[in-house]
Every structure is written in structure tokens, then in C-alpha cells.
Amino acid sequence: MSIESGLVERIRERGVPAPGATDSGMRIAYGTDRGTMYQCSAEEFLASSCAGRCRGKVQLIFTSPPFPLNRKKRYGNLQGTAYIDWLAAFAPLFGELLKPDGSIVMEMGNAWEPGKPVMSTLALRALLAFLDAGQFFLCQQFICYNPARLPTPAQWVNVERIRVKDAFTHLWWMSKAERPEANNRLVLKEYSESMLRLLSSKKYNAGKRPSEHNIGKSSFLRNNAGAIPSNVLTFANTNANDEYLSYCREKGVRPHPARMHPRLAEFFIKFLTERRDLVLHPFGGSNTTGAAADKLKRRWLSLEPNPGCVSGYVVQKSQRVMWN
Numbered sequence: 001m002s003i004e005s006g007l008v009e010r011i012r013e014r015g016v017p018a019p020g021a022t023d024s025g026m027r028i029a030y031g032t033d034r035g036t037m038y039q040c041s042a043e044e045f046l047a048s049s050c051a052g053r054c055r056g057k058v059q060l061i062f063t064s065p066p067f068p069l070n071r072k073k074r075y076g077n078l079q080g081t082a083y084i085d086w087l088a089a090f091a092p093l094f095g096e097l098l099k100p101d102g103s104i105v106m107e108m109g110n111a112w113e114p115g116k117p118v119m120s121t122l123a124l125r126a127l128l129a130f131l132d133a134g135q136f137f138l139c140q141q142f143i144c145y146n147p148a149r150l151p152t153p154a155q156w157v158n159v160e161r162i163r164v165k166d167a168f169t170h171l172w173w174m175s176k177a178e179r180p181e182a183n184n185r186l187v188l189k190e191y192s193e194s195m196l197r198l199l200s201s202k203k204y205n206a207g208k209r210p211s212e213h214n215i216g217k218s219s220f221l222r223n224n225a226g227a228i229p230s231n232v233l234t235f236a237n238t239n240a241n242d243e244y245l246s247y248c249r250e251k252g253v254r255p256h257p258a259r260m261h262p263r264l265a266e267f268f269i270k271f272l273t274e275r276r277d278l279v280l281h282p283f284g285g286s287n288t289t290g291a292a293a294d295k296l297k298r299r300w301l302s303l304e305p306n307p308g309c310v311s312g313y314v315v316q317k318s319q320r321v322m323w324n
Contacts, residue, residue: 035300042282059277064107091134142171188226235261265292
């Protein structure tokens with residue numbers, strides 16, 4: 001796939017050298033025998049020789065870019081329509097890194113118009129611009145629901161009581177091919193107690209349903225070692241004593257304020273990659289993706305320019321914990 005010159009120029013305008021230039025802006029922060037965390041921006045990486053060596057070799061780009069918020073946050077984010085141009089500029093460059101059957105999974109939260117109880121369409125417009133710029137197929141939409149999320153937006157939910165709390169994010173699965181590598185047998189859920197009883201009884205009321213679907217008996221009496229998950233994933237961020245937070249407290253490091261749930265990264269890495277495949281997180285944050293990939297015996301690369309985020313990292317390697 002060729003890189004559109006206009007999109008490359010947008011990256012160059014941010015002070016990044018052209019592809020093939022020196023890698024002076026990149027620093028290896030730490031690594032394992034499976035992966036490396038670079039202290040650099042995604043733009044710096046894409047302009048480096050390292051990106052050239054990765055071209056056509058990445059199986060999964062799993063990322064949660066700074067959300068298109070209409071207010072500035074401590075971890076950094078672009079605002080307004082500048083976000084659309086910024087995100088779209090990455091699409092053809094990410095496409096060149098992917099293997100022919102590789103995938104991109106992008107988490108995007110919701111945005112609200114400043115000072116108004118009205119949702120912004122900025123995230124949706126950014127997604128459409130990214131899809132168009134990269135000429136990607138949209139494979140499936142996922143929802144990540146956090147039942148323990150604090151009530152937001154506070155003004156409209158807690159104070160004026162005119163909205164309900166915003167408790168989910170979108171995850172958009174994209175690819176260059178209509179049939180990217182994927183296997184839902186690798187992410188099966190445990191059967192419910194009722195399903196286990198059904199399998200044990202070997203009795204099922206097969207036949208035509210009011211919906212006019214004709215359900216065969218064998219469809220529900222075959223033990224497939226688990227149930228196929230839905231595209232609604234539920235993870236509650238309620239664990240205040242995990243390894244990352246414990247390390248941050250011990251070292252006096254301020255935790256990343258927008259850290260994703262580790263099981264979210266694990267789900268897509270299991271679903272869309274195999275062992276030894278290469279996983280890239282271009283907006284690494286606390287590097288949850290790198291930790292999940294390392295645990296699952298995938299190769300990984302993570303990029304994060306903020307030294308505060310880089311210093312608060314933990315990755316499991318075999319039976320020992322590697323700290324930065």
C-alpha cells in the first residue's frame with residue numbers, strides 16, 4: 001500500500017524526520033527476550049529504521065490512542081478536529097507495518113461537547129477518517145463495559161441528573177483483508193451451569209422457533225469446551241492491588257490515569273494472533289499490551305514518549321517479575 005504524501009506531511013509537520021532518517025529520537029527503556037519498550041512517540045518510531053524492519057511483519061496493532069476529548073488531560077490529547085487529522089495520518093503507515101492477514105484493534109471512548117449535555121461525534125468521524133485513509137475493512141465492533149466505572153460526565157449525571165453514567169468504550173477491529181487471522185476457539189468462555197446441565201441431560205427441544213430459525217438438536221448438545229463469547233466484553237477495574245499499582249506505590253510513581261484492563265488486551269491477542277506473532281502498541285501508556293503479549297508468549301513492541309509512564313511498568317516473564 002502506498003503512503004499518501006499529504007498524510008506523511010502531517011507527521012513531518014510535527015517535527016519528525018522522514019522515514020529512513022536517524023533513530024536519535026528513540027530510546028530503549030527496557031525489554032525482555034520477547035519485546036522492547038521504546039521511549040519515543042509513534043511518529044518518531046514510524047520515521048525510524050526500526051519501523052522499516054517491521055514493515056509487513058506485525059500481526060496485530062492493538063492500541064488505545066488518547067481519546068478525542070474536548071478538554072486537555074494530564075496524559076495528553078489533541079482536541080477538536082485536529083484529532084481527526086492526527087489519527088488519520090497514522091492509518092496508511094500502520095497498514096504498511098501489518099502482515100497481509102494482520103489486524104488493528106483500536107479502543108475509543110466517548111466524547112462530549114464542552115459545557116453541554118450533548119455527545120460529540122468526533123470519535124466516530126475520526127474512526128471513519130482512519131478507515132478511509134488506510135483503506136481498511138471494518139471486521140467487527142466490540143463494546144468494553146466497566147460496571148465499576150465512576151459516574152461521568154459528572155455535571156450531567158451527578159449534579160443535574162439528566163444523563164446516566166457513561167460506562168463503556170468502543171473497540172473497532174479493522175484489517176487490510178476481509179478474512180484476517182482470527183480464531184474464536186481460543187477465547188471461549190466457560191459454560192454456564194444451565195448449559196452444563198443441558199449437555200449432561202442430552203435433551204434439547206429442537207425445531208422451528210417463532211423467529212423462524214430452525215434449530216437442530218446437535219447444535220446445542222455438542223460439547224465444544226466452552227461458549228463463543230459475544231462482542232460485549234465486561235471487565236471491572238476494581239483491583240487496587242495488582243502488580244502495576246503495587247509497584248507504583250512502592251516506587252512513588254504516579255499511575256497512568258487511563259490504563260486499560262489487562263484482560264482486554266489478552267482477549268484480542270489470543271483471538272487474533274498465535275505464539276511468536278508480533279504485537280505493536282503505538283500509544284503504550286503503562287504498557288498493559290506488552291505485558292499481556294509477553295505473558296502469552298508473543299513478541300511485542302510498545303511506544304511511549306512520556307517518561308513517567310515508562311517508569312511505572314511491570315511485565316511478567318516466566319515465573320519472575322521484571323521491573324524497570
